[in-house]
Amino acid sequence: MSERAGDAATQAGDAEQARRREVLDRIARGLVYSESEAAFQAPQRRTDLVFEYNHTPPSHEAERRALLEAIFGSVGARTVLTPPFHAGFGSNTHLGDDFFGNANLSFVDDVEIRIGDGVMIAPNVTLTTTGHPVHPARRVDFARFSEPITIEDRVWIGSNAVVLPGVRIGYGSVIGAGSVVSRDVPPMVVAVGVPCRVVREITEADRATRAGG
Structure with missing residues (x-):
């Protein structure tokens, strides 16, 4: 390679790195970005490993644990995740200790999902960090925006x-079945509905009852 060609390649590489940093900055700020712009993130997707986990026999506990550690950004101790589950990336999701996720849990983790210790999630729940612009002209090339989700302990x-x-x-x-959670939920409350709203606090009296509503 000639010196001139080498310089051109270096400049092209620098330009690509600058473009990627600009896209990542927009993603971090919750601004709109397109599928093509974010294509360089594809190697972070763990979809083949997710498929493998979903088809691994329940009795193969060590293999399933190894797959979870390969799929997720971090995995705590005593994790239970009932297949099938789905993840856009997997690598952007972090699970705490004593996590229980039931069947058909979907992680739309274009950016980080952080889940604390002792969290329980029932079947058919979706955690989505990503939405799309309302105007159709802004949804060209699967344009979207992403903001992180945090689920605290217990x-x-x-x-x-x-x-x-x-x-x-x-x-x-506690988030009631069928709720759509579009805004923050404070600690130690029961929240239900579409949109999800706080209905009451969790108190010491709840130690003696079964119901959460």
């Missing part, structure tokens, strides 16, 4: 709930 999320981009669910709270 949260319980009921069946068929959807947690939307940017939401934080506080310590110990």
